[in-house]
Amino acid sequence: MADTPVSTLGGAAPNTRTSADLEHLSRLYREMLLIRRVEEESARSYAEGKIGGFLHLYIGQEAVAVGALAALRPDDYVITTYRDHGIALAKGMSPRALLAELYGKATGCSRGLGGSMHMFDKEHHMLGGYGIVGGHIPIAAGVAFASKYRGDGRVTLCFFGEGAVSIGGFHEGLSLAALWKLPIVFICENNEYAMGTPLSRSMSVEDVSLKALGYGMDRDRFFAEDVLEVEKRIGEAVRRAREHSLPTLVEVRTYRFRGHSMSDPAKYRTQAELEEHKKRDPLHRSRTALVEQGLGEARLDALEKSVEAEVADALEFAAKSPEPTLADLEPTTYKGPFAY
């Protein structure tokens, strides 16, 4: 029952590392590195005019997507906001499909019709990125509603920024999920700035996770520096959803190293603040852990080279792919005969 709010801070993980653990961390590090490199190349392509519109980069937040999605089964659902590249890749979307979408190509995940903010991958149960802040939170509750209705045992992860916590969709989504005991985990990626506005200037209570109390929902709150810690903590919430059909609000504190979007020089924060956060770069931490645990420079080098090759291949694929045509519009607007 969700009548009593429970803080679910987990105990320390056993400090025994096996080769399986090493392989696991190595896989997560590779996923994070892939996201970072795709995002860096996206920024470059944007500057070159190959990507249009808005581009919200995930750089700095990789441990949230990769750690959280490591706690899922492949058939679980994920849905997020417009800062969606990292989550799409972590859910299994190929860099080819993602970069082709950014390039506005017909081979993109959404045939070049969605763009940066609308990464959809039905095969991997990535139910998209959404551009209206908070609007996807009730939708996520609906996806979880469907899982409970069917009894399919799936869990939905719903990501959003702390900037979404002030809008109605957040509250209605959480309220209904708690009322109906839906198998969902709400993950607030608190990167400290809603565009240019810090949390201190937008919310009366800066601990986002406390919002769960009013809905009788379980909650958690931690900093996403260690991808394994993210996996473990989100894993607890996923278990609660899967085994007991109960929602959880998890506030994952993180930081974006780039501006809100490519057009944002981020003058609202100091260089010193940014540098301080970069010391806690989750990629650096995981790489250091891998070295300490004996992965070896040769294997790390091979891993990093394989990421470079994958990104280079995806960029080439995106550049060479054809653009969508007007003929793509009617069949994607309505299913069945076009209605005018």
Add this chain to the structure above:
Amino acid sequence: MARSIRFRDALREAMIEEMERDERVFLMGEEVGHYQGAYKVSEGMLDKFGEKRVVDTPIAEGGFAGVGIGAAMVGLRPIVEFMTWNFSAVAFDQILNNAAKLRQMSGGQLDCPIVFRGPNASARQVGSQHSHAMEHFYATVPGLKVVAPAFPADAKGLLKAAIRDDNPVLVMESETLYAAKGDVPDGEHLVEIGKAHIARPGKDVTLAAYSRMTYVALDAAAALEKEGISAEVVDLRSLRPLDENTLVASVERTHRLVVVHEGWPYGGVGAEIADRVQRLAFDALDAPVLRVSTLDVPMPYSAKLEQACMPQADRVVSTVKRLLARGRA
């Protein structure tokens, strides 16, 4: 065989038949279950299907509209009832940005087979915030379908078709029509979305209407007949898609068109029809297309003023006479 039943019973039959046919269909909304429906459309359905499939919601239209959309995109087929379409204004973002656009922004990967339904436009003296004709806002949006039946048979057939449609379909009902009776065929009865029908044939002028305004147009046609004017009434039934073929064919017979609808005159369904008919049947028209709509003010509470604001048969009659007076000049 046909039975004479009320509009609300026809809607209920449609939902019950489709829920019995398809386990994925469920009804969700405020007071649809234990209260038996704010307007008794869903009366008895909770007992029949249980709380899993007749879901009472809190007062959170944006929230439960979104829940319906999320459930639809992963394979359920929700019927979301708005207690009135007026309250859908707080769910407008969900319908506009999500239901209508999921398919295209996912490159055709996801569908949104959902029905939103409820009473629309004026009731009786419910004031400015509860009297909106919301169909004009929604009919502009590609990705949505919008239907507005006038008669119980069409209410049943269109709602069943809407539930089976793989796109979001908005069903505009009317509080003042729920008790209206009409013949509904026995057995399976479906009405194709996007087809108007001639509710009354005539030769001097076409009156295009939908939902409750079809009755107003029919009243006007009866009054005009007494004065020797033969009016044809086209009951549109569907606003998006709009059956322009039936409209154009009618105008080619009558050479004059008056559109009768609730809601304000700026833009909207009447303006859309005027545009299409002048483009598609310019040579057939003997006079400009005119509209009879709600007056261009918020709806007042005062009973007399409310009636004066709403389209009435006498205003339709005087508009038709004005149109005919233009002759062929």
